[in-house]
Amino acid sequence: MENKNFDVIIIGGSYAGLSAGMSLGRSLRNVLIIDSGKSCNRQTPHSHNFITHDGKAPTEIAKLAKEDVAKYKTVRFYNGTVVKTRKTNDGFEIETSSGENFHAKKLILASGVKDIMPDIPGFAECWGISVLHCPYCHGYEVKNEITGILSNGDMAYEFSKLIFNLTKKLTLFTNGKAVLSKEQSEKLEQNKITVNEDEIKEIKHENGSVRKIIFKNGQEVSLQALYAKIPFEQNVNASDDLGCERTEQGFIKIDMMHKTNIPGVFACGDNVTMMRSVANAIAQGNFAGAVVNKELSDETF
Numbered sequence: 001m002e003n004k005n006f007d008v009i010i011i012g013g014s015y016a017g018l019s020a021g022m023s024l025g026r027s028l029r030n031v032l033i034i035d036s037g038k039s040c041n042r043q044t045p046h047s048h049n050f051i052t053h054d055g056k057a058p059t060e061i062a063k064l065a066k067e068d069v070a071k072y073k074t075v076r077f078y079n080g081t082v083v084k085t086r087k088t089n090d091g092f093e094i095e096t097s098s099g100e101n102f103h104a105k106k107l108i109l110a111s112g113v114k115d116i117m118p119d120i121p122g123f124a125e126c127w128g129i130s131v132l133h134c135p136y137c138h139g140y141e142v143k144n145e146i147t148g149i150l151s152n153g154d155m156a157y158e159f160s161k162l163i164f165n166l167t168k169k170l171t172l173f174t175n176g177k178a179v180l181s182k183e184q185s186e187k188l189e190q191n192k193i194t195v196n197e198d199e200i201k202e203i204k205h206e207n208g209s210v211r212k213i214i215f216k217n218g219q220e221v222s223l224q225a226l227y228a229k230i231p232f233e234q235n236v237n238a239s240d241d242l243g244c245e246r247t248e249q250g251f252i253k254i255d256m257m258h259k260t261n262i263p264g265v266f267a268c269g270d271n272v273t274m275m276r277s278v279a280n281a282i283a284q285g286n287f288a289g290a291v292v293n294k295e296l297s298d299e300t301f
Helices: 015-025 058-070 135-142 153-164 182-190 238-242 278-300
Strands: 005-011 031-035 075-079 082-088 091-096 101-109 113-115 147-150 170-173 194-196 200-206 209-215 220-222 225-228 232-234 265-267
Touching: 005 015, 005 091, 005 278, 015 031, 015 058, 015 075, 015 278, 031 101, 058 075, 058 278, 082 238, 101 238, 101 278, 135 153, 135 225, 147 153, 153 170, 153 182, 209 225, 238 265, 265 278
Parallel strands: 005 031, 005 101, 031 075, 101 265, 147 170, 147 225, 170 194
Antiparallel strands: 082 091, 091 101, 113 232, 200 209, 209 220
16 A cells, blocks of 8 residues: 555444544545454344344445445555554554554544453354344344343343343343342342353354253253353554553543543544444444544644
C-alpha cells in the first residue's frame, strides 16, 4: 500500500469499525480499516434483533456492510493484525504483523473482544449456535424450549430472571458449588428453577446443536439450548500499548463521546460494552465516526 498516512486508522473491520468507516468516508476523511477477518460471531448462523436484517447470517451482513463502505474512495482496507501501537508527536503509528507501519492523526479501537472458552468438551463447538450469550439476540428462537444457564452467583441470578421470561423449562447449572445468597436461592426455588451444582464433564451436540450435558458423576441432562456468561479479553493489545483505562469488567473505558483517556483515541463496539449485538455495534461506530470527524474539523478550521 503506497499511502501510509491517514486521517484516521480504525483497528477492527467488523460492524462497529465499518460503521465508523462509513461516517468518516462520507465526510471525505482518509481512513484505513485494519482487520484480520476473525469476528467473534463467525460461527453464529443467524443474527437477530436488528431491523431490516433480522435472521440474516452475520457474515452476510458484514459482507454487505463492507461493500457499502468500499464505495467511499477515501476509505482503504488492510487485511492484517496490529501488533504494536505507538503515540507520536502528531498522532499514532501502527505496526502490523507483516512489518508494515501506518500513521494516523486519530485512532478508533473497534477490535472487539475474544471469548475465553471453558475447558468443557463441546462448548466451543456450540458457542453462538446453541450455547448462547444473549437472550435478545437468540432467545426468541429457543423460547419455551428445555433450556439451561451456565453461570453462578449474582450474574446467574440476574440472567435467570431474563431467561425465565422466555421459557419456564429452566435449569441453572453452576458447575460446582452454588454461590447464591439465601434470598436468591429462595426466589429461584419459588419460580421452580432448578439449581444443579454437579460438575460438567462435556456437552454432547450434533453439529453445534446441544443435545445433552454429561456430568462428571455420570448423570446427564437433555437440553435444547444453553446460555452462558464466560470471561473475555481484549482482542488486540492496542489499548494496553497506549495506556487506555479499563473498567472493572475489563472493557475499554470511554466517555459519552466514545473518547478514551488518551487524547485522539476513541473506542466503540464490543470492546466497550457488555451489550454485545450487531445493532448496538453499528450504532456505536456510526456515532464514534461522527465525533472523530468533528474533532478533526475543529482542529483544522
